[in-house]
Amino acid sequence: MIFKPFLREHFFPLPIAFLSTISADGIRNIAPYGCIMPVLRPLDLVCLASAHKRDTLNNIRSTGEFVVNLAGTDLADKVIPTALHTPPDADEFLLAGLQEKPSQHIRAPGIAGCYGWMECTLYKQYEEPDYVLVMGKVLRLEIADEALTRDGVLDVEKAKPLMMVGGNKGMRYCTVVDLDRSDTFGAMFSDGADPLERLYGPSPA
Numbered sequence: 650m651i652f653k654p655f656l657r658e659h660f661f662p663l664p665i666a667f668l669s670t671i672s673a674d675g676i677r678n679i680a681p682y683g684c685i686m687p688v689l690r691p692l693d694l695v696c697l698a699s700a701h702k703r704d705t706l707n708n709i710r711s712t713g714e715f716v717v718n719l720a721g722t723d724l725a726d727k728v729i730p731t732a733l734h735t736p737p738d739a740d741e742f743l744l745a746g747l748q749e750k751p752s753q754h755i756r757a758p759g760i761a762g763c764y765g766w767m768e769c770t771l772y773k774q775y776e777e778p779d780y781v782l783v784m785g786k787v788l789r790l791e792i793a794d795e796a797l798t799r800d801g802v803l804d805v806e807k808a809k810p811l812m813m814v815g816g817n818k819g820m821r822y823c824t825v826v827d828l829d830r831s832d833t834f835g836a837m838f839s840d841g842a843d844p845l846e847r848l849y850g851p852s853p854a
């Protein structure tokens with residue numbers, strides 16, 4: 650079947666990350682964003698697409714900070730409460746019944762109950778009439794111990810990352826299945842060696 654080009658996300662599952670920010674006046678805000686991705690490896694950048702009319706975007710621009718909160722499927726019932734259009738002076742942590750997880754490097758708090766948190770600062774913006782691409786620099790990446798395997802990688806069965814795929818009824822929520830199969834990055838190269846291997850050692854505390 651051929652589909653209208655704008656139906657990309659009906660066939661391209663997206664993560665649902667909750668972005669938490671604060672306004673210049675200290676008002677806490679949360680919004681779900683599906684259009685978000687890392688920018689290559691081994692860079693510490695994330696890129697998100699935002700409509701202009703977003704308190705999230707205004708807050709990122711005025712404070713230069715945001716947290717990308719990685720949520721599990723148990724937070725699916727917080728998507729709509731945080732996506733509702735509310736006045737900029739409404740505290741969306743209170744409205745959605747979510748608790749904050751204090752950040753270490755920025756003022757904007759994270760959201761308790763998520764399995765991961767990326768504290769970010771605004772790096773660059775690319776503006777078009779209909780949207781803005783916002784690039785953030787990840788200052789701190791924390792993953793809850795309970796969401797990790799003994800080897801220190803994401804246990805997708807435990808974390809159950811919250812995702813969505815478009816459908817006839819709107820957004821269908823879904824998650825990830827581990828195929829229990831992997832390849833090394835080095836497998837892409839003729840000599841089998843990953844040129845970035847040395848960067849994948851233990852992280853600083």
Ligand SMILES: Cc1cc2nc3c(=O)[nH]c(=O)nc-3n(C[C@H](O)[C@H](O)[C@H](O)COP(=O)(O)O)c2cc1C
Nearest residue numbers: 680681682683684698699700703704705732733734
């Ligand atoms: C699952 C989901 C994903 C969304 N993804 C985006 C997105 O990537 N970019 C965007 O600008 N809005 C996105 N939205 C819409 C915003 O979350 C929504 O407009 C929200 O009210 C914005 O809140 P704010 O004004 O407090 O920033 C999404 C909404 C949902 C429900």
